[in-house]
Amino acid sequence: MQQKNKIKAKEYLYPKKPSGKLYTRRKWLSYALLVLLFTCPFVKFNGDQLVLLNFLERKFVFFGLIFTPQDFYLFALAMLVFAIFILCFTVVLGRLWCGWACPQTIFMEMVFRRIEYWIEGDANKQKKLDAQGWDAEKFLKKGVKHVMFLIISFLIANTFLAYIISSEVLFTIITEPIRQHISGFISICLFTIIFYSVFAHFREVVCTVICPYGRLQGVLLDKQSLVVAYDFLRGEPKGRLRKESFGTHKGDCIDCRLCVQVCPTGIDIRNGTQAECINCTACIDACDTVMLKINKPSRLIGFYNQEFLQDHKAYQIGFKSYGYAAVLFLVIIVFSSLIYKREDIETTVLRASGTLFQERKNQETSNLYNAQLINKTNRDMKFQLKSKDLNDKIEFIQDAGILPKEGSAQVTFFLIRKNKTIKEYKSEAVFEVLVNGKVVSEASTSFFAQPE
Incomplete structure (x- = not known):
């Protein structure tokens, strides 16, 4: 008899509401990061929003520092600094970024999940509600929850677009008629649906399947990396806490499974380090609560490295961590020096193609040049172009005078010697190039003439 292959549906998880010291710290850190996330695109600094990631126009702004298309190498180097930092961070502290600072985790655990606890109750009440038929109570609770999910997803979508297209453009899309901004309206709706789908349905699948960082974890971690782990030397053999078991040798783990019940990805941390673990530390708080009740030392589950788990060896930072840190330090030094040397105006001067030097009256020779000036700031500049050699004279054919903000200007002139x-x-x-009497940029080229 031929059997048909069946695709197993996604198992919906009902993690128990966590509590404890680490959860409280993570909660306040998450709130601070959420405030930062929602304010950066709407707060102005030096005329620009704090953070702008406009990939369409290749313009990037970070706390007043503007990166134009001509500065793309600086942006690429900044991304390299961030990538090396994540590598170094992971080698030392495992996947702590995922559990404490990743926007996906913060929104899921500190916003959407808390709304779910508030409306539907803790894990057991949620299971019971999903199992019962569609009566007035279930319809009301599910309806209110998903309406709130959609509203928050809409706010996230608008904030996300504010980072990409700027808050000013977003405000224009919102306030003007839809027919004038069809593409913008479709983008807002599309991102709202995506965020709603992620936080209402896919949830932990984003962390366990979609996100590539979790898969890289196994490659980056070594024996010295600190990860959320179960101290099996102390915990095994585990067993239920019973009166008749007193006097027999057992580990500290009483197999209460609270660590499994609070896990947002549904894993058992006692099975060892797993790619699905996001180091949220919910299991540490749950286990510490149980250890306190049975008068056992805390941190049966804690931040440990592999060497500690094997023989309780004291923690030491590995050579790989020092290597990554050294590389990160060098790249930061290079990036900082390039930022320091970066000019507000980028000037390029080239001799006009197809021209030779020109003999003039009064024993003078001239060369024809084209200059392009690019303004990397968000303000108009009145500039002056002159030769560094005070004996030279400049005769302008085309003189711009004003360099528009984030724009460019072309200048054509003769240099006379x-x-x-x-x-x-x-x-x-x-x-x-002088602005307000101050030299802001320099450019050099060649001058051709027949010497006497």
Whole structure:
């Protein structure tokens, strides 16, 4: 008899509401990060929003520092710094980022899950509600919950777009008629549906299946990495706490399974380090509560490395961590030096193609140049272009005068030199760009002339 393959449906998890010291700390950290997340695109600093990640126009702003398309190498280097930091962070502290700072976890555990606890109750009440028929109570609770989920997903979608297209453009899309911004309206609706689907249905699947960082965890961790782990040397053999068992040798674990019940990804931490563990520390709080009740030391589950779990060896940072830290330090030094040397105006001066030097009256020679100036700031600038050599003269054919914010300007001019100062056929010409009498940029090129 031929059997048909069946696809197993996603098992819906009902994690028990966590509590404890670590959960309280994580909760307040999450609230601080949420405030930062929702304010950065709407707070102005030096005329720009605090953080802007406009990939469409290749403009990026970080706390007043503007990266234009010409600064893309700086943005790429900044992303490299962030990637190396995550590697270094993971090697030392495991997947702590996922449990304490990842937006997915913060929204899921500190916003959507808490709304679910508030409306439907703890894990057992949620199971009971899902199992019962569609009566008035279930319809009301489920309806209110999902309406709130949609509203919050809508707010997240708008905030997300504010980071991408800027808060000003978003405000324009919201206030003006929909027919004038069809693509923007569709984007808001699409992202609302995506966020709602993630937090109302997919949930932990994003962390356990979709997110690539969790899969990299197994490659990055070593024996010195600190992870949320079960101290099996102390906990085994586990067994239920019974009166008749007093006097017999057993481990501290009483197999209450609270660590499993509070886990948001549904794993048993006692089975060892697993890719699904996001280091949220909910199991540590749950286990500490039980240890306190049975007069046992806390941290049967805690932050441990592999060497401690095997022979209770004292924690030491591994050489790999020092290596990553050294690389991170060097890249930060390079990035900082490039940022320090970065000019507000980028100037490029090139000789006009297809032209030779021109002999002039009064024993002078000129070369024709084209200059392009790019303004990397968010303010208009009135600039002046001059030669660094005070003996040179500049005769403008096309002079912009004003350099628009985040824009560019083209300047065409002759550089004129006296023949008696020309000592060789090819020499250097250095130009300065001044704003309010201060040199903000320099550019150099070649000057050709027949020496006397």
